[in-house]
Amino acid sequence: MLVTNGGKQAVYEAFQTVVDEGDDVLLPAPYWTTYPEAIRLAGGNPIEVFAGADQEYKVTPEQLEAAYTENTKALLFCSPSNPTGSVYSDEETKAVGEWAASKGIFVISDEIYQHLTYDGVEFTSIAQAAPELHDHLILLNGVAKTYAMTGWRVGWMVGPKDVIKAAANLQSHLSSNVNNVAQRAALAALNGPMDQVSAMREAFDRRRRVIVDGLNAIDGVVCPTPTGAFYAYPDVTALLGREFDGVTPQTSAELAEMILERAEVAVVPGEAFGPSGYLRLSYALGDDDLAEGLSRLQKVLGAK
Ligand SMILES: Cc1ncc(COP(=O)(O)O)c(C=O)c1O
Structure with a gap:
């Protein structure tokens, strides 16, 4: 080792x-x-x-x-x-x-x-x-x-x-x-003891459900339920080529940029991890910030 x-x-x-x-x-x-x-x-x-x-x-x-x-x-x-x-x-x-x-x-x-x-x-x-x-x-x-x-x-x-x-x-x-x-x-x-790790995992678990539900509530977003780590990785291919108030993102990089400008939420486009058409969102953040971020995303991208 x-x-x-x-x-x-x-x-x-x-x-x-x-x-x-x-x-x-x-x-x-x-x-x-x-x-x-x-x-x-x-x-x-x-x-x-x-x-x-x-x-x-x-x-x-x-x-x-x-x-x-x-x-x-x-x-x-x-x-x-x-x-x-x-x-x-x-x-x-x-x-x-x-x-x-x-x-x-x-x-x-x-x-x-x-x-x-x-x-x-x-x-x-x-x-x-x-x-x-x-x-x-x-x-x-x-x-x-x-x-x-x-x-x-x-x-x-x-x-x-x-x-x-x-x-x-x-x-x-x-x-x-x-x-x-x-x-x-x-x-x-x-x-040392693992109690702090368990407490953190419980908090992640709660936020994981919130983020998956919040993302799947957006029209055109498909987010499988992740069962590990602290990321959600939605497929956003259905949003590409769609017009959002004068802007038509063709790639997930363009979509991420629009989200950053309009919702002031930082997401990482799929291009950083392989093909375009996906976003990575971390849910290693506080419950209130997470709820606020999701509501901004829904506002900019449109809820179902
Ligand atoms: C899959 C994976 N491996 C390794 C690392 C490296 O972590 P560190 O160098 O901080 O120990 C990271 C950090 O993001 C990771 O996501």
């Missing part, structure tokens, strides 16, 4: 370690914005495999198989997902893990949202679901989400000895160890 300066450094070092110039990395889309950049920084090519709202944004082994070539070196797996909030079930995780193991490729599994699941949905680590991956599996994690400790910059990666050794060598010349005060704080969080 290697302790890193946040989950982000673990993501970077995982790709630096296993990806060589010209390798392909399968990247389920919508994806977190950092992944394709970290893959390119390692000299790899991100190969997007898209799953839409109809699949709850979860890719299948069949889709991965269709995108697989002899240049495929690794698969990025993120459940619960940023940006979609989707959580792969036990069976789905197993199916993806077994497929990857059958190909002998690396799986880089980002588990940073593992404690934030809702509706009784349980997080399954791909390490448990597909033990045969063992020699080709790198797990990434950190304290930023579970303990709301983003600024402490503590993450970690777990994986095969040679991979961890190579990543540690790289890090020793890059940033060396994580500062000891932050490591002590992270240890206290990891070994």
